């Protein structure tokens with residue numbers, strides 16, 4: 739493989755190990771290939787503010803991977819407002835047993851994700867070019883998902899209000915946040931509660947990261 743990310747493949751491998759993950763080389767290569775696609779198509783599709791290859795490794799790939807140990811027994815995951823496919827494409831790459839449905843309202847971004855699915859051969863990944871509030875649970879493979887995740891999508895209240903109907907009984911919403919948003923937790927709609935808060939350490943990223951798990955009360 740060649741490309742602008744190749745110089746940082748060692749940093750990616752070290753970051754994966756620091757997260758306590760053991761991934762086959764083929765999977766690491768696919769992560770790099772996805773990062774290359776993000777860099778290559780960013781100008782055309784306006785996917786992300788990040789244009790620095792090293793930051794693609796830390797802010798996109800490793801940041802997305804950091805949630806993996808906390809997804810527990812999730813088998814079917816919906817990623818809401820996934821933009822360029824984050825974290826959904828990354829999670830689909832590293833977890834072939836996980837069925838990921840990405841939901842993104844901007845057509846260009848959804849098209850990019852569809853192209854990435856084809857180029858990377860991701861049979862466990864699909865993308866819906868829709869507003870999440872217009873997606874019915876029946877549109878997801880197998881119906882309502884046992885995990886619904888988002889990064890940089892909305893306030894917790896909006897996340898719950900727009901996406902809560904996609905969570906199966908016993909399932910959870912997973913909100914990837916920077917600083918632990920106490921004000922947003924306090925503003926959660928009735929019937930939903932934060933059951934877990936995980937402070938995440940993302941290798942090479944000097945910023946606070948939290949994963950909040952929200953369930954029906």
Ligand SMILES: C[S@@+](CC[C@H](N)C(=O)[O-])C[C@H]1O[C@@H](n2cnc3c(N)ncnc32)[C@H](O)[C@@H]1O
Nearest residue numbers: 819820821824841842843844869870889890891
């Ligand atoms: C700030 S971006 C975050 C993208 C990606 N999750 C990431 O972390 O890089 C938020 C994304 O949510 C999408 N979005 C906003 N409202 C949406 C809605 N109601 N349904 C689906 N996608 C939505 C936007 O088009 C945008 O791509």
